[in-house]
Amino acid sequence: MTEHVDVLTEHVDVLIVGAGPTGLALGVDLARRGVDALVVERGPELSPGSRGKGIQPRTMEVFDDLGVLDAILAAGGEYPVGMVWQDGERVAEQSMFDPAETTEDSPYGAPWMVPQWRTQEILRARLDELGGRVSFGREVTGLTQDEDGVTVGFASGAPVRARYVVAADGGRSVIRRGLGIGMTGETVDPNPILVADTRITGLDRDNWHIFPPRGDDGFLAICPLAGTDDFQVIAQILDDSTPDLSLDGVRKIVAARSHLAPEDLTEIRWASDFRPRAALADRFQQGRVFLAGDAAHVHSPAGGQGLNTSVQDAYNLGWKLGVVLRGEAPASLLDTYEEERRPNAAEMLGLSTKVHRGEARRGEATRQLGIGYRESSLTTDTRAPGEGLRAGDRAPNRTVAGVRLLDAFRGPHWTLLALDTKAPVIGDAVRVVEGPAAETYGTGLFLVRPDGYVGWAGDTDGGLAEYTERFGLNG
Structure with a gap:
């Protein structure tokens, strides 16, 4: 008689497929938010090779927030x-x-060189430190999804049932192909x-x-x-x-x-x-499954944009998944991931192609400090139109009343800057920094999202409470 063994399905909040920089960065971001996430990788270990070796200035700010910058600086040059x-x-x-x-x-100011295998090791160590998990030898064979979640099967090991799945499994993404999502692009060389x-x-x-x-x-x-x-x-x-x-x-x-x-x-x-190829997935989301990194966009390596754009994907999606999973915002918030990231990925594709063909320099645009979300449905600016910093822009560093803003932003919280303006009463989930007018910002109120972009800006707090209510910040 053959003994029958039941294969138990593992349940998690988020399943991340792929343990490259994208998947590991997302794993770190979710772990610090207390989200039950599992990273799976089909290989027996982290992938070797230098591959994407350039860490752009904006990604260095992200790594600062995720708690890995000191290790990144020590590992490279x-x-x-x-x-x-x-x-x-x-x-x-x-x-x-x-x-x-x-x-x-x-x-x-300038890019920092770290071989990709070392960046992955650093992110893995940080994920371990936060109690996150990576499971190797897990080759995806298929998935099904319904209104409540996604079930993913593997060539070996138990299936996993997740509320959400993120495909960070590279340019030949099994998840993307399984969903039937096409990629539109061109051969660069x-x-x-x-x-x-x-x-x-x-x-x-x-x-x-x-x-x-x-x-x-x-x-x-x-x-x-x-x-x-x-x-x-x-x-x-x-x-x-x-x-x-x-x-x-x-x-x-x-x-x-x-x-x-x-x-x-x-x-x-x-x-x-x-x-070398430049291609963009026709969409970044299908139901409860999201595409990130090379699964969503493939670049020429010229200009050092691929890894960095991929980490930005993870950073954008992480805080949104956390808010939705805590029940502080509706699931429709997750629709803004594609809304915000796909246009930026398309722009980076074009830039990488121009650098590859010698039509553009590795300069200000490749540092990714100018990326923003001014046109996003999550962006509100109640001030009269004008020049300078606007809602949707990256929140630059400054020192306000002795506080370095990048230090104030560090962590999974929102931050309210009240510059030469009295700060309104706001929920404990928001850190408040008050001080005089600051160069680049000027005066007023600036609510900075967990991913370091100004979500809301105003001369007064009119409309701020309604905005913060969307994210469960008033409790």
Whole structure:
């Protein structure tokens, strides 16, 4: 007789599919809000490889809020100056980014380099610290949803029943395909790109080494990865062949396009290939399932926008899920995730494509400090139209009555700034900072959302109570 074993379904509030930066950042945000969330990953461990190595200034502010910035700063470093080589000679220096100043408004002025595998480790450690969970070896095989939740099946292990599911499972998202959501886009470059984390001798670590195309060869770039002994090799393959990712294959490319000998490349630690593409999911939500990160948008890596845009997705969705799951706002609030994030993702797709094609520089726009939600249905500005900071904009840093605003914003709460204006009585869920008029802000009342954007602004508190009631903040 065969023994019958019942497979028990696990129940959680939120199931996050994919343990990359998107899924882990969302897991951290939900864990600090007390949400019962589970991150599942089909692989046996966190994915290796440097992949997205650039942390933009806006993402550094997000990481500050999530409690991982100190670890990120310790793990990485500034981007090196590009050094152009020709026939074994250094011929020119090339700045990889437009100059950026650190200001009080924007204390993190320039991108910070951290290999993606290390960023994932840091987020995982923070998730563990907060009591969050990651389950590996969980390959999704299908899902069904109804009015009350979503049931997800796996190739091995018990199914999971969740009130909401977030697909953060990459550009080939099983969840997105299972839902039948299409992606609209274009090929940015028809030529395959090889990327590999390697060990190399004979190159200094003070420069990003650039070898322009010669004859029938594509470009080659070799970048020292901050915080490691590795170099990231990036090579364009012009003959449309599938790149040889073996040690010998990468050695041949490096030796053919640079002054390095094959034996100077001593080790391949990770390698992959891709074809640069820009594509946007036709929608970011279907019922109780949301798409985030590469599952929702795929970018050229040029300009360092992919990982950062993905983390912004998680940061936008996290606080909304928390409010809805606590019963403080209707489920319709979650509709604003697509409303706010899809236009921003579309804009970043266009920017990344322009940078890839040499039509735009890595400058102010790529730092993502200018992203905002002025047109969102969650944005209310009761002041007369004017220039300067408006509701929907990122809330910049300042020091108000001795309080550094990024410190005041840190945490899962809302923050009310009362500048040269008396603060009204408001619920305990809102932190209040009072002080004189502040540069960039001016005077008035500014209610800052948990994700660091001004949700409501006014010269007086007229209409503020009605706004805060939408999020259960008056109790």
